[in-house]
Amino acid sequence: MLKFARENRVVGFFATLIRIYLGYTWITNSWAKISAGGFDATGFMQGAIANSRGENPAVYSWWANFLETVALPNGELFSFMVMWGEFLVGLALIIGLLTQFALIMGILMNASFILSGASYPDIQMLILALILIVCVQNAYKIGLDRWALPYLRTLIKKISFSGKMNKSI
Numbered sequence: 001m002l003k004f005a006r007e008n009r010v011v012g013f014f015a016t017l018i019r020i021y022l023g024y025t026w027i028t029n030s031w032a033k034i035s036a037g038g039f040d041a042t043g044f045m046q047g048a049i050a051n052s053r054g055e056n057p058a059v060y061s062w063w064a065n066f067l068e069t070v071a072l073p074n075g076e077l078f079s080f081m082v083m084w085g086e087f088l089v090g091l092a093l094i095i096g097l098l099t100q101f102a103l104i105m106g107i108l109m110n111a112s113f114i115l116s117g118a119s120y121p122d123i124q125m126l127i128l129a130l131i132l133i134v135c136v137q138n139a140y141k142i143g144l145d146r147w148a149l150p151y152l153r154t155l156i157k158k159i160s161f162s163g164k165m166n167k168s169i
Contacts, residue, residue, distance in 0.1 A: 026106065038079070041082050045078070048064065099145050104133075
């Protein structure tokens with residue numbers, strides 16, 4: 001089944017469509033923040049922290065502790081990271097460059113939003129990104145990764161073997 005997901009041309013075509021859709025969604029979400037002259041995530045974080053209390057909390061207490069002690073005091077940095085992280089993930093997915101890394105970063109952001117109490121479209125995006133991780137080789141056949149990844153592999157091999165070998169191993 002994995003071989004089929006990673007090598008079938010029809011699956012590759014649909015994986016590319018899903019990849020571009022996810023990229024477009026990330027770009028659209030980020031562009032709304034960027035074009036507004038900035039973005040402040042502290043209100044969202046405060047709402048998530050408030051939703052961790054009460055009789056039926058929607059946010060895990062350990063996540064609320066992270067938001068309260070790490071993210072909220074650094075709200076400006078986290079706002080910047082969300083705004084530009086969404087943009088870069090979207091751009092990478094649309095052009096198909098460093099697709100696997102972009103998918104992982106998108107999954108981490110979606111998981112963060114879901115842990116903070118958001119649902120749609122974050123759950124849908126998370127599921128689609130996980131599907132693409134399974135067929136990642138097919139997801140980047142139509143994109144810049146087709147040429148960039150072999151080049152990067154060759155470059156890494158040259159760098160790792162150009163130095164002297166450690167004889168103590």
